[in-house]
Amino acid sequence: MQNYAVWLVLGLALAGAEMLTGTFYLLVYGISAAVGGVVAWLGLGLPPQLIAAAVCAVGGTLWLRRHPIVKPAADNHAYDLGQQVEVSSWKSATQARVRYRGSDWDAELATELGEQPSTLYIVGQRGNTLLVAKAPPAGQR
Numbered sequence: 141m142q143n144y145a146v147w148l149v150l151g152l153a154l155a156g157a158e159m160l161t162g163t164f165y166l167l168v169y170g171i172s173a174a175v176g177g178v179v180a181w182l183g184l185g186l187p188p189q190l191i192a193a194a195v196c197a198v199g200g201t202l203w204l205r206r207h208p209i210v211k212p213a214a215d216n217h218a219y220d221l222g223q224q225v226e227v228s229s230w231k232s233a234t235q236a237r238v239r240y241r242g243s244d245w246d247a248e249l250a251t252e253l254g255e256q257p258s259t260l261y262i263v264g265q266r267g268n269t270l271l272v273a274k275a276p277p278a279g280q281r
Contacts, residue, residue: 147177168200
């Protein structure tokens with residue numbers, strides 16, 4: 141197998157693996173491997189191939205760090221902040237199931253409460269778990 145074919149197969153494998161992660165880093169590394177393959181196809185030796193792939197990978201990684209494709213979670217869920225939820229059931233003193241947007245969600249108390257109220261407000265989100273409190277966040281009333 142030719143050097144360029146190895147690089148291109150590696151690039152395709154990395155690009156395919158990217159579909160499982162959604163971070164775009166593996167896509168950058170797949171493109172970098174493809175660049176190494178192009179340099180190999182041009183007939184240059186292994187050191188120029190490695191240098192070209194490394195420069196592309198470092199440049200792409202730095203670009204992704206400065207220009208994130210996905211917004212931070214706090215921005216994605218800002219519209220949920222301050223929304224009222226109804227407690228369906230309490231799992232423990234700090235965890236509950238709440239009704240929100242037509243379905244049940246796991247919820248966790250953001251602050252300790254002495255009681256277990258039936259109405260709470262969303263103050264944040266961690267993954268699929270809503271962070272709730274007795275009062276809406278400041279500025280959300």
